[in-house]
Amino acid sequence: MTLAFLTAWAGAVPGYMTPLLLASIGLILCERAGVLNLGIEGIMAGAAMAGAVAALAGLQPARALAAGTGAGLLVSVPFIIAVVVFRAPMIPAGLALVAIGLGASGALGRAAAHKNFAGLGNVGFPEALTGLPLVGRMLFAQDAVVYLALIVAGRASFVLFRTRAGLQLRAVGEDPATADASGVDVQLHQLAACIVGCALIGLAGAYLSVVGSRTWTEGMVAGRGWIALALVVFAQWSPLRAIAGAAVFASADALIPRLQTLGVDVPVYLLSMLPYVLTIGVLVLFAALGWHRQGEPGHLGRAYIRQDR
Amino acid sequence: MTPDPASRLRRRLLGAAAALGLVALSQPLAAPGAAALELSGEPRIAFIYAATARDGGWNEALDNARLRVEAELGVTIPTVESVPEEATALKNAIDLLIRRGFNVIVGTTYGYSEGILEAAQENPGVAFVNASGATNSDNLEGFYVRSYEAWYLAGMAAASVSETGRVGILGGFPVGVVNWDVNAFALGAQAVNPEIDVIAVYTNSWWDPVREGAVTRAMLDQGADVIANNLSSSSPFVAAEEAGAKSIGFQLDMSQHAPNGHLTSVVFNWDQHLLPTLAALKDGTWEPNPWGAFPSMADGVVALSPVSDLVPAEVRALIEETADAIKAGTFSPFDGPIHAQDGRVVIPEGTRIDDAGLWGMDFLVRGVTGTLN
Structure with missing residues (x-):
């Protein structure tokens, strides 16, 4: 492998990594508060569509991303109300959200399908930096959201593990009855976590259309939401480990087409399984080491109703 | 005594099964007639x-x-x-x-x-x-249509403008109908420049614009300066335009997606097949081909959209000439000898591929960089 190949490969990784990272941080926030959000694929679909519609309407890329983020949040509203306010079962509510998001985006985005728009360009670092061998393109020839995602990961980790609000949030996900007894408002914390989390998932979806493809078609999220769900487990519910996990998944994703263009016989289907294989591997490894339930919130996926305490 | 609901249900199921049985029995009685189909009324x-x-x-x-x-x-x-x-x-x-x-x-x-x-x-x-x-x-x-005939011409256009001597083509799944397009594109490119390097990548999806854009950028990184898109999303055109590369579209005229670099598109004109079919139906003379209809460029069902001025005039004339030869049946992109990537002869000299060979095409031709996976 030549240096040029490695430089180009490394340069392509952040583009693959950013939507996965944003989506998984969003999921981690929801799940740390005990809310299992299986609707991610639907949220991303709605956001990708809205981002494209906004960009086609002439909005600046940054505003189109914001519009997509807002749309992702809007799509999530029924889910958030159902599971946080009415404490509906999270798994069916999440799966319903997938159907709603995919269906609504397909129907509403019809007029926007297959139209090109400008999209978000790279941050203008000087040639001296972007031209560096190996790391130049990876570190400096990227769009602003790539850097934003890393900052978000750092912030999320700080809030979760270094602040009182984060402690309370994790307490709600771990043992809502105890948190409730000690005066923490369970629903309020879940609500806040879901709003921020779903907004981040929306940003991830909008990134796919506004930055990734600069065009929108139905079904373009193409399972990336499910990969983010696996990534959360792989990262053991830690935003910082999610950076590493997203980088690993994205490296494989970016490598496949590059090997294909060289004519290497890549086992595409095996590599596509990689996120899931690695996730199972991590689970098995931690189980074997005796580190059970490393970061998994104790009350994940179960509704908390005070009378049941 | 009224029967309990369970037994009523059982009887209804038995009745349904009997009805199905009758249908199954009567099926072989309806002899497969070779007669033309008689529609019950005006075609709707x-x-x-x-x-x-x-x-x-x-x-x-x-x-x-x-x-x-x-x-x-x-x-x-x-x-x-x-x-x-x-x-x-x-x-x-x-x-x-x-x-x-x-x-x-x-x-x-x-x-x-x-x-x-x-x-x-x-x-x-x-x-x-x-x-x-x-x-x-x-x-x-x-x-379906012999789309490879027009893809051969598109390959000629691609090779004629490539400065790097390397062109790329994106396909969906490695099935016969895609492989014949990829191979014909490569053979057409080789007809203009025997040394041309054709990169073929299958995305293993019909719909993933994000991946298609990424594959296109990978091809551009490898030095390809013409991108042919055998899929339908516009993201390969966007990526190609951004890099100042040329592009070739499929299914519809894709020039709107690549105003600067669009060379031509392989387009379907299905009305050219449907109109005669409907006319035959109306006249009561329609007899379905037991192997399916397989019209060609001569029938007008597949064609090239107007070729851009970026393609040199003499190559445009050559494309014209080759199109006429294909329509006249004197030339086919898959006239032997055709070699597979590993050098073995897949279509011997003096023979032309038959339809079974087309549908079952499971090789890439010599000179293509890529694998069928």
């Missing part, structure tokens, strides 16, 4: 799509044909959209149309092959045609 046509009709690619090319048929025949042709590629859902949609009096059903995807065959057997007085369908019967005809 309806289209069924697996997704939205105006999808910017495959469906839209068929839908354009629907509009042209409407204009030509002065009829209204309704569409049913987003019918899943699954027999039960498809048959429900077909039943509804037949009950409303439609007697010519146009399916639009390979995924309808099984369901539409079942519907055709259940409705012998109704005519069925299915684009890229793999099933045929007395009243059902699948149809």
